[in-house]
Amino acid sequence: MSIKDRLSGNEAVAIAMRQINPDVMSAFPITPSTEIPQTFSSFVANGQVDTAFIPVESEHSAMSAAIGSQAAGARSLTATSSCGLALMWEVLYVAASNRLPIALALVNRTLSGPININCDHSDSMGARDSGWIQIYSENNQEAYDNFVQAYRIAEHAAVRLPIMICQDGFITSAAVENIELLADRDVQGFVGEYHPESYLLNSKQPLAIGPYAVSAYCMEAKRAQLEALKNAKQVTLDVAKEFAALSGREYGLFEEYKLADADYAMVIIGSAAGTAKDAVDQLRAAGQKVGLLKIRLFRPFPGEEIAAALQKSKVIACMDRTESFNGRCGPLGAEVKSALFDAQLMPPVINYVYGLGGRDVTVEDFITVFAQLAEIEQTNDGGKKYRYLSLRE
Amino acid sequence: MQNLIQIRWHGRGGQGAKTAALMLADVVFSTGKYVQGFPEYGPERMGAPITAYNRITDNKIRVHSNIYEPDYVVVVDETLFETVDVTKGLSKEGALIVNTARNKNEIEKLLNGYQGRIYTVDARRISMETLGRYFPNTPMLAAVVKVSGLMPDETFLNEMQQSLEQKFAGKPAVVEGNMQALKSTLQEVS
Numbered sequence: 306m307s308i309k310d311r312l313s314g315n316e317a318v319a320i321a322m323r324q325i326n327p328d329v330m331s332a333f334p335i336t337p338s339t340e341i342p343q344t345f346s347s348f349v350a351n352g353q354v355d356t357a358f359i360p361v362e363s364e365h366s367a368m369s370a371a372i373g374s375q376a377a378g379a380r381s382l383t384a385t386s387s388c389g390l391a392l393m394w395e396v397l398y399v400a401a402s403n404r405l406p407i408a409l410a411l412v413n414r415t416l417s418g419p420i421n422i423n424c425d426h427s428d429s430m431g432a433r434d435s436g437w438i439q440i441y442s443e444n445n446q447e448a449y450d451n452f453v454q455a456y457r458i459a460e461h462a463a464v465r466l467p468i469m470i471c472q473d474g475f476i477t478s479a480a481v482e483n484i485e486l487l488a489d490r491d492v493q494g495f496v497g498e499y500h501p502e503s504y505l506l507n508s509k510q511p512l513a514i515g516p517y518a519v520s521a522y523c524m525e526a527k528r529a530q531l532e533a534l535k536n537a538k539q540v541t542l543d544v545a546k547e548f549a550a551l552s553g554r555e556y557g558l559f560e561e562y563k564l565a566d567a568d569y570a571m572v573i574i575g576s577a578a579g580t581a582k583d584a585v586d587q588l589r590a591a592g593q594k595v596g597l598l599k600i601r602l603f604r605p606f607p608g609e610e611i612a613a614a615l616q617k618s619k620v621i622a623c624m625d626r627t628e629s630f631n632g633r634c635g636p637l638g639a640e641v642k643s644a645l646f647d648a649q650l651m652p653p654v655i656n657y658v659y660g661l662g663g664r665d666v667t668v669e670d671f672i673t674v675f676a677q678l679a680e681i682e683q684t685n686d687g688g689k690k691y692r693y694l695s696l697r698e
Numbered sequence: 699m700q701n702l703i704q705i706r707w708h709g710r711g712g713q714g715a716k717t718a719a720l721m722l723a724d725v726v727f728s729t730g731k732y733v734q735g736f737p738e739y740g741p742e743r744m745g746a747p748i749t750a751y752n753r754i755t756d757n758k759i760r761v762h763s764n765i766y767e768p769d770y771v772v773v774v775d776e777t778l779f780e781t782v783d784v785t786k787g788l789s790k791e792g793a794l795i796v797n798t799a800r801n802k803n804e805i806e807k808l809l810n811g812y813q814g815r816i817y818t819v820d821a822r823r824i825s826m827e828t829l830g831r832y833f834p835n836t837p838m839l840a841a842v843v844k845v846s847g848l849m850p851d852e853t854f855l856n857e858m859q860q861s862l863e864q865k866f867a868g869k870p871a872v873v874e875g876n877m878q879a880l881k882s883t884l885q886e887v888s
Contacts, residue, residue: 311727313720422739444762476762480736481723483758579760663739667763 307485307552314445314477317484318384318410318470319344321452323354324492327408328379328499331359331370333389337422338364339412339478341384364392368407372396375405376514378504380456382407386474387414390428394435400467401436402530403515406459407467409437410452413575413626414474415662423663424474426574426626430636436530438468438537439604443578446484448472450554451601453487456496457544463536473576475663487552495551534605541602558607560599561614563589567596569678570618572611572641574600575626577659577666584671595675600637608644615645620678621654624694628658634691653687659694670695704765705752705842708784709774712744714835718774719750721839725857726754729849734759747782754848772842773797774821774834776805785812795841795887797821797834817845819887828879829872836876840883851884 312320319341322330330349332342342360349358357374361367367383375381385393390411400407415425429439438458442448451470459468472478487495503512518526538558545556562582564570573581578599588595598614615621623642625635634642638656645654657674660666674694681687705722709715716737723735734753740746751765769792773784776798785794793815796805802816809816821837829836843854858880859873866872 311723311733444760473762475737475739480734480762481720482734483727483732576762579762583761665738665764667766668761 307487310484310486311481312445312484313479313481314448314472315340315412315479316344317445317449318452320486321449321492322382323348324489325456325496326354327356327382329357329359329371329374329381330383331361331367331374331381332383333364333367333385334360337387337389338384339386341410364389365396368393368396368400371407372400372403372405375407376403376504377506378501380499382409384410386412387428388416390432391416394432397432397435397437399515402526404465404533405467406456406465408452408455408459409467409469411469411471412474412478413471421662424476425661425663429469429471430627430629433604433636436466436534437604438466438534440468440470440602441574441600442470442472442477443576443599444477445482448477449484449486450548450552450556453492453495454544454548458537458540460499461540464533464540466533466537476576491551495548538602538605538607556601558602558610560601562597562599564596564598564614566594566617568594568619568682569675570596570598570615571622571624571671571674572598572600572637573624574603574637577624580666580668581671584668584675587668588672588675593675606640608640608647611641612644612648612650616648616650618652620682621652622674622678623654623656625656625658626660628661653681654690655681656691657694664695666695701756703754703846703848704768705770705772706765706768707750707772707774708778708782709748711746711748713774714833715748715774716750718835718839719752721861722752722842724861725854726848728857729853731755732757732759738764747778768792770795770842770846772838774838779808783810785809788812788814790814793817793845795838795845797838799823817841817887819883821883824879824882824886828882829875836879837883840880841887844884844887855880
């Protein structure tokens with residue numbers, strides 16, 4: 306049963322949290338965080354959930370408290386944004402390496418400087434190698450749906466890793482849009498109770514979590530962690546299948562939009578994918594074979610599947626909403642090019658940086674990108690492989 | 699997108715232009731439409747110019763960019779005429795709706811030759827009379843509903859009554875004042 310509503314992305318995620326009713330939420334309750342902890346704490350105050358809410362003094366403490374409670378055996382979560390995630394950095398690795406399936410609601414906003422509060426992906430992209438599962442959302446509906454699916458992926462016996470559910474700051478987090486919610490009992494039935502196999506408060510099974518690993522064991526631990534992360538790919542698909550049966554909404558590792566016969570393909574993450582789909586439709590109506598691949602799962606990166614989906618594309622645009630200062634490409638561009646290379650596919654790939662610090666990106670901007678891809682094919686001149694979109698020169 | 703209506707709000711931080719855009723999305727949702735209501739933040743401080751937007755249509759909305767060719771522009775603070783080109787991109791078939799005590803001819807002189815309709819309402823006076831404080835966003839919300847014909851007055855007032863009673867539970871005077879501000883604006887905007 307679906308409930309039609311209109312909510313901001315922040316409200317939608319807070320409602321998913323209420324429906325899940327986790328054991329512990331630790332969060333830094335004010336800026337740089339979002340309305341998510343604020344809204345959720347009102348559910349706690351009103352007795353709508355029996356979650357223990359811990360308002361901590363920093364994001365480093367928020368993640369540390371989540372690590373402690375999750376290790377103790379409690380389903381835990383937190384929410385943050387921008388420099389809040391940066392302050393968690395050190396302990397993100399601790400959560401992942403100790404195989405603690407914590408959920409984090411991230412609202413993607415830029416890291417200073419220049420001082421700016423608006424959307425880009427520099428916060429989560431900086432944390433991409435911390436060992437967390439990363440899932441990105443296009444709109445409030447996807448942020449909600451992804452959060453409902455989060456624990457099923459993270460807590461799966463073959464995975465047991467923390468998961469970050471990302472949505473675009475302000476663009477979807479503060480925007481009110483239509484949404485379809487699931488009934489509380491449907492979400493509870495789907496997510497289920499948390500029964501960890503091993504946890505600190507189990508007196509029958511004494512346990513140490515997070516001890517020192519000498520060099521003779523550290524590499525093996527990391528290798529085992531990688532195996533768990535790789536397993537998250539199949540589990541994400543399995544959970545999505547069950548979610549589709551419940552909600553009627555289908556999710557994969559990524560979304561292919563009019564991609565099958567596309568000569569020119571765009572690979573993109575987040576809210577701008579919706580804007581780009583409108584550009585695809587306009588160009589399709591004019592007879593141009595263009596398509597789009599929207600990333601959902603970024604960690605683990607489904608490189609083989611993405612290369613297979615792009616194998617017929619003649620020219621590809623990779624859209625990065627962050628600058629990684631290597632002078633050649635952004636994080637998405639690097640991943641996609643590496644995946645294509647391993648699949649022995651060598652189409653021209655143009656890596657665009659766009660939307661930094663909340664710079665608006667329009668349907669017309671994306672039409673320009675597709676026009677540039679067509680020009681590259683027609684002139685056989687790749688030009689600059691690394692470009693900034695709608696930069697004021 | 700069929701029957702797409704796009705609205706741009708100009709105000710100053712603290713005047714509630716963002717809240718008005720979100721409230722408009724709320725009230726239009728109740729008529730079965732697809733809606734977007736979202737702010738664009740500049741520097742975060744009271745008094746800084748801010749912009750907010752609405753899209754309203756019969757189909758699912760995918761686009762997530764700002765609005766450059768609005769059907770309606772609402773100016774919550776008339777001092778913005780000095781610094782912001784409020785009619786930029788505004789459709790000639792649409793309208794400009796201004797919170798001002800001045801008459802239309804005076805407002806027209808401040809614009810860059812805008813050819814479309816201009817509506818005014820003295821939201822300051824209405825707000826002071828009904829709420830005793832300056833909250834221009836409630837009257838401007840009623841003004842844009844009236845001018846755009848998004849829904850009948852009665853539907854709008856019923857929805858707002860419910861929404862305000864929820865938001866200001868236990869503060870009947872605030873609900874009453876806001877409802878009076880909406881009703882006065884529906885009659886006075888011209």
